[in-house]
Amino acid sequence: MLSQETKDIVKATAPVLAEHGLPIIKRFYIRLFEAHPELKNVFNMAHQEQGEQQTALARAVYAYAENIENPESLAAVLRNISNKHASLDVRPEHYPIVGEHLFGAIKDVLGDAATDEIIGAWAQAYQNLADVLIAMEKALREKSSEAAGGWTGWRPFIVKEKRPDSSVITSFVLEPADGQPVMNFEPGQYVSVAVDVPALKLRQIRQYSLSDMPNGRTYRISVKREDGDAARPPGYVSSLLDRHVEVGDEILIAAPYGTFHIDVDATTPIVLISGGVGLTPMVSMLKRAIQNPHRQVVFVHGARNSAVHAMRDRLKQTAATQPNFKALIYYDDPLPTDVEGEDYDRRGFIDLNGLKDEILLSEADYYICGPIPFMRLQHDALRRLGIDEARIHYEVFGPDLFAE
Numbered sequence: 001m002l003s004q005e006t007k008d009i010v011k012a013t014a015p016v017l018a019e020h021g022l023p024i025i026k027r028f029y030i031r032l033f034e035a036h037p038e039l040k041n042v043f044n045m046a047h048q049e050q051g052e053q054q055t056a057l058a059r060a061v062y063a064y065a066e067n068i069e070n071p072e073s074l075a076a077v078l079r080n081i082s083n084k085h086a087s088l089d090v091r092p093e094h095y096p097i098v099g100e101h102l103f104g105a106i107k108d109v110l111g112d113a114a115t116d117e118i119i120g121a122w123a124q125a126y127q128n129l130a131d132v133l134i135a136m137e138k139a140l141r142e143k144s145s146e147a148a149g150g151w152t153g154w155r156p157f158i159v160k161e162k163r164p165d166s167s168v169i170t171s172f173v174l175e176p177a178d179g180q181p182v183m184n185f186e187p188g189q190y191v192s193v194a195v196d197v198p199a200l201k202l203r204q205i206r207q208y209s210l211s212d213m214p215n216g217r218t219y220r221i222s223v224k225r226e227d228g229d230a231a232r233p234p235g236y237v238s239s240l241l242d243r244h245v246e247v248g249d250e251i252l253i254a255a256p257y258g259t260f261h262i263d264v265d266a267t268t269p270i271v272l273i274s275g276g277v278g279l280t281p282m283v284s285m286l287k288r289a290i291q292n293p294h295r296q297v298v299f300v301h302g303a304r305n306s307a308v309h310a311m312r313d314r315l316k317q318t319a320a321t322q323p324n325f326k327a328l329i330y331y332d333d334p335l336p337t338d339v340e341g342e343d344y345d346r347r348g349f350i351d352l353n354g355l356k357d358e359i360l361l362s363e364a365d366y367y368i369c370g371p372i373p374f375m376r377l378q379h380d381a382l383r384r385l386g387i388d389e390a391r392i393h394y395e396v397f398g399p400d401l402f403a404e
Contacts, residue, residue, distance in 0.1 A: 002128055007068050009121035014065035020109050021062060028105035036097060041203040042088055064129060071132075076259075080395075082136035083257040086144070087192040088205055089153055090137065095130040099123065144255040149181035149216060154194055154252040160218060162247050165310035169277055170242050171211060171222040177250060184214040187288040188261030188281045188367070188395075191219060192254040195245070197236045206237040209281035209369075210256060211311075213288055219253070222310060224277035260395035262367070264288055269296040269361040273350070273378050275370030276303060281395070282369060283311055290322050298359055302330040302350040302374070306338050328358060352381040360385065368394040 017024065033040055067073050103123060107114045144150045161173035176182055190207045197204045208221040225242040226235030245251065262270055262285045270289055272282040279301050289297045303309040309329070319327045330351075331344040338344060352359060359366075366382055368375045375394050382392055 002068070002124060006121045006124050009118060010065050010068050010125050013118050013122070014062060016110070016113070017065070017106070018062040021059075024102075024105050024109045025061075027108050028102050031101040031104055031108075032098070035101065039094075039097075040200075042090065042094075042205065044204070044206070064125070068125060078132060078136065079259050082133050082140060083259055084207070085133065086137045086140040087190070087207060087254045087257040089192075089254060092134045092138075095134065099126050099130065102126070140257065144183065144257075147183040150183040151255055154254060156250050157219070157253045159245060159247050159249050159251065162245070165222060167307045168227075169222055169224050169308070169310040171220055171310075172241070172245070173218050173220050174251070174253060175218045181216050182219060183255060184216065185210055185219075185256035186258075186261035187213065187264065187284040189256045189258035190281070190395075191221065191256050193221070193237070193241075194252040194254075195237060195240055197240060200236060204237050209284070211280040211283050213284060219256075222277065222280040222283075258395065260367070260369070260393060261285070262289060262365070266365075267292060267295050269298070269364040271359045271361065271364050271366045272297070272299045272301075273352070273366065273368045273370075274299075274301050275350070275374040276308070277310070278368075278370030278374070279310060280369075282367065283314070285367065286318065286325070290318065290325050293324055295324060296361060296364075297325045298361070299325070299327045300330075300350055300352070300355065300359065301327070302332065302370075303344075304333045305331050305335045306343050307335060309344075312343070326358065328355060350378065352378060352385065356385065365391050365393065368392065 029043075063077075064074065103119050103126075106119065106122070141152045145152045156177040157174040158177050159172055160175045161171075163171050163173075165171050188209070190209045192205050192207050194203055194205045196202075208223055210219055211222040212220040223238050223241050226238045260281065270285070272285060274282050282299060282301075286297060286299060289295055299315065301309075301315070306312065309331075312329070315327050315329075318325055328346070329344040330346050330348060331338060332347070332349050334340070334344060334347060340347060366387060368378045368382075370378075379392055379394065383389070
């Protein structure tokens with residue numbers, strides 16, 4: 001337990017660290033990678049190049065300090081972090097390394113203002129947080145290793161099928177190289193994929209939602225190829241998977257993790273709201289939810305047009321055959337051949353206020369997935385419609401910039 005004196009020092013110095021947060025975190029990563037270049041294999045180097053990881057970590061440090069008197073308020077955040085760490089194979093021995101270079105970076109940036117008393121208080125707070133996360137991650141790994149077909153760390157899988165689902169999204173069916181069963185997962189969870197990226201001369205890890213129901217034999221992921229633009233480079237891993245990984249190739253997979261999933265035993269309605277490739281976890285959720293004929297499911301999806309709309313035929317078929325399911329599709333830039341009322345339902349961007357009659361269902365839970373700006377818009381729209389925060393669920397795969 002942290003002493004009140006330690007908490008007071010952390011709270012009092014948090015604004016100073018927030019003011020210098022970005023320089024501190026930038027310095028932290030420089031120190032970390034100089035001393036331990038092997039850790040570049042764990043971190044997303046694309047986010048490093050774009051500055052997203054640095055910004056997210058700076059915010060996380062400040063959020064922890066703000067809530068140090070009420071750590072229970074961070075429970076949901078810590079569950080998300082521990083799941084991601086377990087999926088990335090973060091181990092207890094990594095925490096002292098991170099702590100050493102974080103506090104070294106604080107000293108480098110703040111100089112004499114970072115007194116031994118301040119560094120000592122923050123070191124205690126960091127160790128307290130590390131102990132909590134290490135225990136949570138240990139429990140997650142034990143659960144995975146004890147499950148039928150489960151494992152920890154990295155397991156080789158073979159690409160059994162590779163199929164384009166749209167002009168930018170490709171699905172991969174993966175089976176374990178050892179021919180043994182795979183563990184089940186909750187609809188909405190993800191796996192981490194580790195591949196060697198020649199352009200970086202590093203292994204890189206990305207997390208992809210499982211886009212089908214559990215079957216005990218294989219997993220399916222659906223990957224959007226990130227082509228990049230003037231502001232962002234092409235995706236290292238998505239481009240490699242799309243253009244170079246073929247049927248028969250081997251990739252490494254971590255066990256399924258993630259807190260973004262439906263309660264499969266509930267009978268209350270669910271509303272799935274997705275943009276672009278964000279529909280992939282929703283397909284798994286949908287398939288599981290409609291197995292209960294008494295559970296109402298509404299799926300609101302936004303895409304540019306039919307060329308990039310993945311799995312649209314499956315959605316149409318499900319809507320035509322399942323009376324408890326309704327799909328509402330928006331295209332903001334339909335092709336000349338796209339027919340309103342057939343290929344899509346409404347033109348433009350998703351407007352939840354205009355869908356009040358369809359989505360305001362008694363005791364419903366709302367699940368959002370897509371680009372961060374999209375999720376922020378839908379989250380805020382739901383709040384304006386009076387939806388309680390506890391009934392809104394979302395997942396961020398990259399650095400969590402959702403909360404400002």
